[in-house]
Amino acid sequence: MPSDMIKWAREGKLPYFSAFVELESRLGEPPIACPISSSSMFRPQRALSVHKLESYASSFAQFIGLELPPVNFYALAYRYLEKLSLPIEKILPYACRIYEWSVSPDLWLSLSKDYFRLPTHVCVVSILVVAIRILYNIHGFGEWEKSLSHNDSAKDSAKDPNEQHELDCTGLLQHLHAVYNEIADIHGKIVYFQYIYVV
Structure with a gap:
C-alpha cells in the first residue's frame, strides 16, 4: 500500500530521506559552473502524502504504458x-457485497488523464x-455525541470487540474513538521525530 511506503520512508x-548522501558520493563535487550541492538539490524536506504518491505512480504508469x-x-x-x-467476520462479507454492487470489477489507482479519482x-x-x-x-x-458522553465505559471500549458477545452502536463508537486517539497519538510522535530529523 502507498501508506506503507510512506510509513517505511x-x-x-x-532510504527516501537519506538517498541524497549516496547521490553525493556518486556524483562527486559540484562543478564550478553550477556550485549547488547534491544535498540542496535532492534532499527531500518532507514525505509525500498518500494521495500524491498514488497520483504520481498512476501518472508515471500511464506515461510508460x-x-x-x-x-x-x-x-x-x-x-x-x-x-x-472490529469484528471481521461480521462486517467484511457485507463490505464485499457493497463493493461488488457499487464499484467496477477492478479498483484502480487514483489519477487518470480524463478525470479525478479518489485515493x-x-x-x-x-x-x-x-x-x-x-x-x-x-x-x-447525535449517536456519536451520545456515545462520547458515557465516559465510564470509555476505557472498556479499547478492548478487542471480538472478545465481547456483541457490540452495540454506542459501544462501537466508543471503541472507534479510543482507537482513533491511539493512532493519532502514534502518528503525532512519528511526525515530531521526522521534523527533528529533517531540521
Missing part, C-alpha cells in the same frame, strides 16, 4: 478491520463505513 526503512494490477479490496478491507479491532484507501474505507452504518444502525441523530 518516515521510519527510515526506505504500464498496466497496473487491480487493488485487492478484500485484503485491504480485512487489514483495516483488523487494525481497528484507493478512501474508496475502501468509505465502503467499510457504509457497511458499519447499516449493520450497527448508525444514522446520525
